[in-house]
Amino acid sequence: MRLVKTLLGATAITAAASAAYATDLEVTHWWTSGGEAAAVAQFAKAFNEKTDHNWVDGAIAGGGSTARPIMISRILGGDPMGATQFNHGRQAQELIEAGLMLDLTDVAEAEGWKDVIHPASLLDSCTLDGRIYCVPVNIHSWQWLWLNNAAFTDNGMDVPTNWDEYVAAMPALDEAGIVPLAMGGQPWQSSGAFGVMAIALAGPEAWLAVNKDKNADVAGGEAYAKVFEAAAAAREYSKNTNVQDWNLATAMVIEGKAGGQIMGDWAQGEFAVAQKVAGVDYTCLPGLGMNELIDTAGDAFYFPKNDDAEIEVAQKELASLMLSKEVQVAFNLNKGSLPVRGDVDLSAANDCMKKGLKILADGNTMPSGDMLLSPDTSGQIEDLMTQFWSSDIAAADAQAAYAAIIAEAE
Structure with missing residues (x-):
């Protein structure tokens, strides 16, 4: 037996292992942009310095929609990585039900995860039948509008404080040769932006009725008609x-x-790499300045089962390390996300992160769509939104198709 001391320094977990050899642990994720790379490097640095093991980086470019099928295929095909990123929610549920994910309940109980992870829904999203299968590492919220201050002030306009003011400024930006609204072509971007607009413009109650209760009447009703328009x-x-x-x-x-x-709020990492200052060079508007709240989406790491006892030891050490105070601060300051621990010092946070922390402290939070919708339903909505944002399909036609998806949602 080998005693694996937790990186919190408060407890110890006993794990079976043959010897204290260094283990190469492959970690797959989709963090490849400048800000993302700076953040994940904090995990790798801590793992290499604080354990006997080696982080083997398995970055997959193209975002989660590209990476997840590759990750899942490897696990199902008997070629599991040591650890892999998924979002909070139901993305790994079928893998857990198939018995392919390592149970982390012993680590979680020994280290008191329930006492330090906030909000509790984050750990709930890692729990199935009372057992814990993942470690949440951050709170990422979609609910933000990012504005370049000079784009407005240099063209004689005040920096908008809400969505309505922003929309009113769009013609002038366009006239000045500035793209009013940047929208990349990846499907998840258009789907995510629509979800943000739904909460901001239709309101949280309508959004919950659609995403949580799967109410197709609300999806096809007046509140959502305003969003599509x-x-x-x-x-x-x-x-x-x-x-x-x-x-x-x-x-x-x-x-x-x-x-x-x-x-x-992962966009913050890109502003940080570019050495831009929140409140000076750019403005961030939670809830588009209309409904100031954040959703408790984010990233979690799962650890596929492996027959090698040494790998299991390394997996549990990494799970412990990811929730340590020091690593939580270092990672999230680089990532632009909020920590899942409520007991860490974030005095170095910038203005945008402080806005998010206040909203979180005030309890103005929502679950994310990933927590409420199945991967199949989310995929259908992504396909629809990709078509909608890249074509001239009428708002009413897109809304009818959207309501039909919600009507059949699990």
């Missing part, structure tokens, strides 16, 4: 983005080639 108007001002990747669209905002972008 607003999205149809906004897409006219996003057509000249001409990039695929989300970070390239964010770069357009950073460089002043675009006025704004609806994107999750």
Whole structure:
């Protein structure tokens, strides 16, 4: 037996292992942009320095929609990695039910994860039948609008404080040769932006009725009609983005080639790499400045089962390390996300992160779509939104198709 001391330094977990040899642990993820790479490097650095093991980076370019099928195929095909990223929610549920994921309950109980992870829904999303199968590492919210301040002030306008003011400024931005709304071509971007607009413009209750209760009448009703009409108007001002990747669209905002972008708070990492200052160079509006709340989406790491006892030891050490105070701070300051621990020092947080922390402290939170919708339903919505944002399909027709998807949702 080998005693594996937790990186929190407070408890110890006993694990079976043959010897204290260093283990190469492959970790797959889709963090490849500048800000993302800087953040994941904090995990790798801590793992290599604080354990006897080696982080083998398995970055997959193209975002989660590209990476997840590859990850799942490897696990199902008997070629599991040591650890893999998924989002909070139901993405790994079938793998857990198939018995392919390592049970982390012993680590979680020994280290008191229930006492430090906030909100509790994050750990709940890792739990199935009372057992814990993943470690949440951050809180990422889609509910943000990012604006380049100079794009407005240099053209004689005040920086908008909400969506309505932003929309009113779009014609002037367009006239000045600035893309009003940057929208990359990856399917998840258009789907995510629509979800943000739904919460901001239709309101949280309507959004929950659709995504949680699967109420097709609300999806096809007046509240959502306003969202589809607003999205149809906004897409006219996003057509000249001409990039695929989300970070390239964010770069357009950073460089002043675009006025704004609806994107999750991971965009902060790109502004940080570009050495831009929140509140000076750019403005962030939670809830589009309309309904100031955040969703508790984010990233979690799962550990596929492996027959090698040494690998299991390394897996549990990494799970422990990812929730340690020091690593939580280092990772999230680089990532632009909020920590899942409620007991860490974030005095170095910038203005945008402080906004998110206050919203979180006030309890103005929502579950994410990933927590409520099956991967199949999410995929159907992504396909619809890709078609909607890239064509002239009428708002009413897109809404009817959307309501039909919700009516059949699991």
